[in-house]
Amino acid sequence: MFLSVTALVITAIPLWCLRYPHSRALTGIIDFFGGLEAIRTWHHMAGWILTFAFAYHLLYVFVHPEGRRDFLLMMPRRKDFQDLYHNILYFIGKRNEPPQFGRFSYFEKFDYWGAFWGCIIMVGTGLIMLYPSKANSLLSAGLGSTIFAVALEAHYHEAILATLALFIWHMFNVHVRPEKFPGSLVWFHGNITEKERHKEHPLEDEEIDKYKTFKEQ
Amino acid sequence: MKRLVFFAMVLIFCVSAFTLYAQNQKEPQKKTAPSGVCPPFYLKDEAGNIIDPVNNVNADKPYSPKQTCGAKGCHDYNKITEGFHFTQGKGEKPTPDMEKRYLWVSTPGDYGGTWCSPAPLYRGLAPKKNTDPRKIDMTSFDYIAATCGYCHPGGGPLEYDREGNRYDEHMKKQGMKSGEENNLDGDYFKARWSDTGIIEADCLLCHMPEYNFKDRNKQIDNLTFKWAATAGSGLGKVEGSIKESKPVRVTYDISKFDDKGMISPHMVKEPRNTTCLHCHSKPGWKKRGASFSPRTDVHIRAGLRCVDCHPAGNRAQDKRIQGKEVHQIGKGDDPSGHVRDDLDNTMLDCKYCHTNGYLGASIAKHDGLPPHHLEKIACQTCHIPWRYAKAAQVQVSDVFNPAPKISPPPKRIWTFYDTDMNYWNHYGELNMFTKEDQTTNPFRPVLIRYKGKIYPANRVHSAWPGLMEDGKSGLNQPLMKDIFMMWQMHNENPSKYSELSRIVDDSGDGVPEVNKPEEIDAVINSVRQYLTDTKYDLTGKKVVWILNDKLYSSGNKWEKLPKHDYEASPYASVYKYSHDVAPAKAALGSKGCSDCHSKNSHFFFAQVLEYPFGDDGKPITVKQADLLGYKEVPSGRNPWTYWTGVFFKYLTIVVLFGLVVHMILDALRYYRKRS
Numbered sequence: 093m094f095l096s097v098t099a100l101v102i103t104a105i106p107l108w109c110l111r112y113p114h115s116r117a118l119t120g121i122i123d124f125f126g127g128l129e130a131i132r133t134w135h136h137m138a139g140w141i142l143t144f145a146f147a148y149h150l151l152y153v154f155v156h157p158e159g160r161r162d163f164l165l166m167m168p169r170r171k172d173f174q175d176l177y178h179n180i181l182y183f184i185g186k187r188n189e190p191p192q193f194g195r196f197s198y199f200e201k202f203d204y205w206g207a208f209w210g211c212i213i214m215v216g217t218g219l220i221m222l223y224p225s226k227a228n229s230l231l232s233a234g235l236g237s238t239i240f241a242v243a244l245e246a247h248y249h250e251a252i253l254a255t256l257a258l259f260i261w262h263m264f265n266v267h268v269r270p271e272k273f274p275g276s277l278v279w280f281h282g283n284i285t286e287k288e289r290h291k292e293h294p295l296e297d298e299e300i301d302k303y304k305t306f307k308e309q
Numbered sequence: 310m311k312r313l314v315f316f317a318m319v320l321i322f323c324v325s326a327f328t329l330y331a332q333n334q335k336e337p338q339k340k341t342a343p344s345g346v347c348p349p350f351y352l353k354d355e356a357g358n359i360i361d362p363v364n365n366v367n368a369d370k371p372y373s374p375k376q377t378c379g380a381k382g383c384h385d386y387n388k389i390t391e392g393f394h395f396t397q398g399k400g401e402k403p404t405p406d407m408e409k410r411y412l413w414v415s416t417p418g419d420y421g422g423t424w425c426s427p428a429p430l431y432r433g434l435a436p437k438k439n440t441d442p443r444k445i446d447m448t449s450f451d452y453i454a455a456t457c458g459y460c461h462p463g464g465g466p467l468e469y470d471r472e473g474n475r476y477d478e479h480m481k482k483q484g485m486k487s488g489e490e491n492n493l494d495g496d497y498f499k500a501r502w503s504d505t506g507i508i509e510a511d512c513l514l515c516h517m518p519e520y521n522f523k524d525r526n527k528q529i530d531n532l533t534f535k536w537a538a539t540a541g542s543g544l545g546k547v548e549g550s551i552k553e554s555k556p557v558r559v560t561y562d563i564s565k566f567d568d569k570g571m572i573s574p575h576m577v578k579e580p581r582n583t584t585c586l587h588c589h590s591k592p593g594w595k596k597r598g599a600s601f602s603p604r605t606d607v608h609i610r611a612g613l614r615c616v617d618c619h620p621a622g623n624r625a626q627d628k629r630i631q632g633k634e635v636h637q638i639g640k641g642d643d644p645s646g647h648v649r650d651d652l653d654n655t656m657l658d659c660k661y662c663h664t665n666g667y668l669g670a671s672i673a674k675h676d677g678l679p680p681h682h683l684e685k686i687a688c689q690t691c692h693i694p695w696r697y698a699k700a701a702q703v704q705v706s707d708v709f710n711p712a713p714k715i716s717p718p719p720k721r722i723w724t725f726y727d728t729d730m731n732y733w734n735h736y737g738e739l740n741m742f743t744k745e746d747q748t749t750n751p752f753r754p755v756l757i758r759y760k761g762k763i764y765p766a767n768r769v770h771s772a773w774p775g776l777m778e779d780g781k782s783g784l785n786q787p788l789m790k791d792i793f794m795m796w797q798m799h800n801e802n803p804s805k806y807s808e809l810s811r812i813v814d815d816s817g818d819g820v821p822e823v824n825k826p827e828e829i830d831a832v833i834n835s836v837r838q839y840l841t842d843t844k845y846d847l848t849g850k851k852v853v854w855i856l857n858d859k860l861y862s863s864g865n866k867w868e869k870l871p872k873h874d875y876e877a878s879p880y881a882s883v884y885k886y887s888h889d890v891a892p893a894k895a896a897l898g899s900k901g902c903s904d905c906h907s908k909n910s911h912f913f914f915a916q917v918l919e920y921p922f923g924d925d926g927k928p929i930t931v932k933q934a935d936l937l938g939y940k941e942v943p944s945g946r947n948p949w950t951y952w953t954g955v956f957f958k959y960l961t962i963v964v965l966f967g968l969v970v971h972m973i974l975d976a977l978r979y980y981r982k983r984s
Contacts, residue, residue, distance in 0.1 A: 113906055113913055114934030120908040128902035183974035185981070199971075224680050237680040241950040244679070249957030253964065261968040270979050 093145045093207075094279070099138035100214075101255050106131045111248070139218050146211040165195050166205070172198035194295040203262060210254045217243035217250070345578065349571040352544070353377045355506075355535070361570030362545075362561035371539040371547070371559050374463070375509045385634045390510045392621075392636035393649045395464035398422050399471070404647050410879050412778060412785040417647035420452060420466040425592055428771030428881035430706040430722060430789045435495035437471050442493055443845055446788050449476070450500035453508060458529045459522075460588035463538070464510030471495070476502035477535075504551045506535025513542045515580040522587055533557050544572065579624075585615040590744050595735055596884045597767055598700030598728065600747055605697050605889040617668055618657045627655040644759055644766070644875060645882035659688040671893070678898065687764045691897035693886045696754055698747040699727040701735060703921045704881070705772040706789075707823050707832050707854065708812060709796040714740040719793040724820065726921060728752040728767070730928045732820045754886055755917045757875035758937050764885045770921045771881035772823060772856045774836045779849040784860075784880070787836060787845075787852075795839040806835040815926030824922035826864025829854050833863065855880060857920055874938060877918070913939070 106125040109118035125131045152159040175198050178191040196204070220227040220243035231239055267275040278284050290297045352360040353376035354367055362368040379386025389395075398418015407414050407422070413433035415421040421434040432447040432455060439445050447455060453467055461467060470476055476496065480487075480503045487504050491497035508529075514520055525541030528534065531550035539559055540547040549557035566572055586601055593599030603610040608618075621630060621638040629652055630637040637649070639656035662670035675683060703726035710721045712734040720736050727733040729752060738748075754765030774792060776785040799806045808831035814821045823832055837852040854861045857878040861867040872879040897904045897912065905912035916930035923929045 110906060114932075114937075114939035116908045116914055119906060119910075119913070123903070123907050128906050132902075180971075180974065183971075183978040185978070221679070237684045238947055238949050240680045241947055242953045244681075245950045245953045246957060249954060249961065253957065253961040256961065256965055257968065260965065261972065264972050269975070 093142065096138045096141035096145060097258070100135060100142060100251075101258075103131050103135040103138060104251055104255075107135060108248070108251075136222065139215070139222075142211065143215050143218075146215060162195075166201055168198075168201060168205075172201060192294045193292065194299070195293055197292070199265060203265070206254070206257055210250060213246060213250045214254070217247040221247065347383075347573070347576060349567060349569075349573040350377065350380075350383075351571050353380065359570075360561070361566075362563055363566050363568065363570040366570070368561055369559060371506075371536040372542075372544065373509060373535075374512050374538050378512045384512075386510065388634045389512075389636045390464035390468075392638065393418070393640075393652070394462060394636065394638060395510050396420075396648075397461055397465055398648045399466040401648065404650065407647065408783075410783045412776075412781060412783050417650070419457065419461070419648075420449075422647070423645070423882070425457075426704070426723075427596055427701055427769040427884075428704045428706070428878065429773045429775070429786045430792060431786075432789055433786060435498065437495045439493040439495060439498070441846060442490060442498070443843075444788075445493065445495065445498050446790075448498045448500055449496040450498075450502065453529060453534065454532065456529070458508060458534075459526045462511050462514045463508040467508040467534075468510070469507075470497070476500070476507050477505075501532060501551060505532045508534045508537055511538040511541060513538065513574070513576065515584050516576045516578070517542060517574060518577055518581050518584065519543065519575060520584070531557075542574065544574070579614065579616040582609070582615050585619075586744075591739060593888070594698060594739075594744060594747065595701050595725075596769075596882070597886055597888070598696040598698040598750075598752070599886075599888050600698050600744060601888055602744070607890050607892045608888075611669075613668065618662075620657065625655065626657060626661070630655045641885070641887055642760075643883075643885055644757075644873075645884065659692075673893075685762060687762045689885070689887055689890070690756060690763050690765050692890050692893070693754060693765050694891060694895065694897045695751050696728070696886065696889065697749055697751050699733055699735075699750045699752075700767045700884075701725040701733065701769065702728045702730070702767060702918060703770045703772075705822070705921070706792065707772050707774055708821050709800060710734075712737050716740060718797075719790055722789060722793045722796065728755075730918065730921065732818055753911045753915060755915075756912065756933060756937060757883065757885075759875050759883075759885070763937060766875070766886060767884045768875065768877040769881040769883065770857055770877045770918060772854070772921065773880070774832055775853050775855050775860075775880075777851040777853050777860075777862075784853070784855070785850075787840065791839060791843065791845065792836065794843075795835060798839075799835070806838060809835050816922065817926070822922045822926055823854070823856075824924065824926050829861050829864040833861070856922070857881070859920075874936075 103125070106122045106128075109115070109121045110128070112118045122128055122131065153163040154160070171194075175191040175193065178187060179198075181187040182190045220231075220239060224240045227239055227243075266272055266279075276284070276288070284293075286297075289300075352372040354360055354370040355373040355376060357373075357376045357380075358367050358370075360367045360370055360372055375386050378384050379389075396418065397420040398416035399420050401416050401418065402408075403411070403414050403417050403422065407417060411423065414423060415434060415436065419425050424431040424433075432451070434452065435445040435448050449466055449470060452458070453461075458467060468475060470479060474482075479485075480491075480497060480500070485491040485494075485497050485503070487501040488499055490499065511525070514522075514525070520541055521543050522541065524543070524547075525537045528537035528540050528547060530552070532552040533540075533547060533550060536547040536557060536559060539545045539561075543562070544565055545559045545561040547557065547559050549555040551557065565574065582601075590599075590601060593601065600606070601609060616624070616638075619639045620626065622635055623631065623633060625631040625635070625637075625639055627639060630639060637652055637655070640649075640652060640654075641656055641658075642650075642653035657667070659673075662668060663673040666672055705724045705726075706722050708722075708724055710724045714737040715721050715734070716736065723736075725733045725735045727750065729750075742748075755768055756763050757766045757768060758764075759766070774787060776787055778785055795806055796809070799809045803810055811831045812821045812823055812828045815824060816822060823829055832854050833852050837847070840847055840852070851862065855870070855878070858870045858872045858876075859867045860870050870879050876883055893899065904910065908914065911933070913932075913934040915933040917933050917936055918928055919931040919936075920929040
């Protein structure tokens with residue numbers, strides 16, 4: 093996902109330039125990247141990698157017990173909204189302590205669902221644009237150009253939203269945030285230290301301790 | 310039981326008898342004559358009398374196509390001559406645009422309209438009623454004699470006046486005199502209809518492949534109008550000339566008649582390409598750089614005929630023009646062609662053949678091409694990436710063109726520049742070359758946005774002296790012959806209209822052009838002086854000079870005229886390109902998207918002509934994308950697309966606002982806590 097999204101963002105830059113075909117400077121960027129066909133090929137390849145990554149994730153969610161468990165834990169709950177409210181009060185100094193999070197904090201859930209929604213939109217609209225005539229016959233015959241135009245518009249705007257969220261919000265939370273800088277490698281190996289868990293996910297930590305105590309008894 | 314059987318038998322008998330009776334009562338099938346090929350027939354004269362040269366009956370009379378082909382039981386002459394090829398705009402109202410712009414236009418067609426010249430000046434049809442003979446330019450009679458009749462197939466304005474009277478009969482009935490002023494009637498002023506006769510719709514002109522246009526047009530030159538069909542068909546030889554007051558005599562070719570004096574000439578239902586091109590080739594060259602040859606057109610190379618895409622009658626697909634004897638030929642939609650606009654796009658378009666394979670057409674796939682390309686860009690734009698013969702991109706009518714072989718001399722007031730802005734002696738070339746001799750001059754078409762799509766076109770640029778009239782919108786033109794005579798007199802004696810000597814070549818191409826304030830003043834002053842000298846009443850009129858959409862009342866004072874974005878000038882034509890189509894392998898995009906989407910592409914970055922002459926005499930250009938009105942890819946027009954965009958834009962704003970606020974608060978809290 094890391095590789096595909098990075099490649100998609102980079103190759104999307106000249107494709108974005110295509111929105112202004114009358115600008116010689118922006119068209120020059122397309123030429124710099126090797127022409128539209130080359131860029132499209134790379135973009136499509138990266139798109140397919142993302143599609144397979146997303147498909148793998150869905151499979152993991154449906155098939156693997158841990159996947160199912162984590163997916164259910166990712167579901168938004170009332171506590172998430174309470175945590176957000178609590179956190180804002182904490183930020184502005186009305187509370188002394190931040191909220192205590194379980195396995196997934198509300199902003200991690202936001203990240204997850206942002207990526208989940210983003211994948212659905214980007215993969216769906218991407219496939220429509222890649223196979224317009226098939227999409228036309230499957231979705232609604234005769235609306236080919238409308239469906240294509242809507243897909244193009246959604247793809248374009250969602251790409252901007254996802255990129256901005258990625259480079260501003262995600263980057264801040266996992267890299268730039270003073271407590272996190274320069275970032276953890278949990279995305280790479282999937283492991284978190286007990287110290288980190290204790291600090292960032294105290295409720296999960298508590299739960300695990302209880303489970304251990306229960307097992308020992 | 311016996312009674313029951315009896316009744317049953319009676320019932321069966323009655324039903325059988327009734328059935329047999331009913332069958333016999335069916336309408337007998339009508340006998341229809343075998344159709345498609347005309348049986349041998351007699352020629353008839355204008356009065357409907359048989360012409361039989363074999364037995365010397367009426368053999369001194371020219372034949373009448375109307376009486377011969379339109380004889381009872383044969384063809385419906387009146388219905389046929391409703392076709393726009395015959396009417397040439399007669400009886401139609403000019404379009405609202407034309408009414409606003411042209412004071413000399415009375416119909417949208419060649420007859421009374423903007424003629425077949427790309428831009429003024431050209432001869433204007435005189436109004437029906439006139440008060441000043443000095444202002445009468447082209448009468449209906451002149452319309453034929455001034456070579457317009459060379460192409461127009463008869464009928465319509467070549468047969469009936471503007472009130473529906475047959476010219477020759479009306480002239481005799483009203484006691485009008487041949488060649489006299491005849492009440493300054495725009496149809497009869499100095500006309501000789503009573504001698505020349507009229508030109509009926511000449512069926513064989515299109516339906517006889519061997520038709521001899523040269524012999525027919527000779528009759529137009531000789532003013533032997535009613536003999537034209539006989540000469541053109543080759544059925545008889547016509548000698549003599551009304552123009553030269555030599556008695557006119559027809560001698561029929563007996564070898565073309567059978568023993569009974571009937572003929573069965575070689576006639577075809579669908580005209581051959583050569584027939585259509587006889588008239589459409591030359592204007593197509595000047596206006597569009599058209600070649601109509603296998604060398605340049607994939608359709609002609611494939612053996613298609615004009616009528617395959619431009620059908621008429623029962624072969625027409627469009628209900629507007631379909632039907633027996635209906636001679637409305639399927640047509641496209643040219644921005645500057647307004648004859649029967651209601652019949653625009655009645656021809657078979659690209660999509661028709663290239664989606665169902667009609668006549669062996671390849672099925673267009675356009676794999677990988679985003680569909681909005683096909684929605685916003687006309688097929689021609691990509692499939693006519695180049696033109697191979699010169700077209701007149703600029704026609705100015707304010708200087709004298711001294712080049713060789715321009716005939717007749719008044720055409721010397723036209724100076725043409727080709728699509729590369731090089732001087733072009735078009736009429737000299739026409740004099741020397743046929744279309745087979747067109748010089749190869751490849752150029753990329755200018756692209757225009759017309760009715761929501763991008764088309765390749767020749768948007769003609771113009772410069773001409775005009776007349777503003779008090780209280781009237783639009784402009785009038787001085788008579789073409791006046792401007793020619795003004796120059797002619799100046800050339801013979803430079804002290805006459807001496808200001809014209811100020812007009813010199815600034816661009817260095819050897820051809821003088823009007824571009825500087827003193828040159829503009831020279832044209833305006835000289836035209837005013839000439840018209841005054843020759844008693845042209847200028848009361849309520851002002852001489853102006855027009856360059857494209859700039860109306861100059863003097864060298865330093867000008868105002869902009871309203872025009873459509875696709876036009877260079879409200880007073881010059883825009884011709885879309887539809888012929889000389891390249892094969893798919895040579896179309897734009899065949900080498901990939903970069904054919905258009907690269908910084909050197911012609912599609913967006915070509916410099917196209919905006920004004921033919923700037924202050925230095927050099928052309929002023931504009932970026933192609935600017936002419937097409939590109940700001941960004943126009944995707945917001947569809948409501949679905951528009952609202953999708955709105956949804957995502959607001960989603961982005963709301964989400965990012967929330968995230969940024971969260972981040973700032975988070976960071977502030979962190980540093981506050983540390984401090």
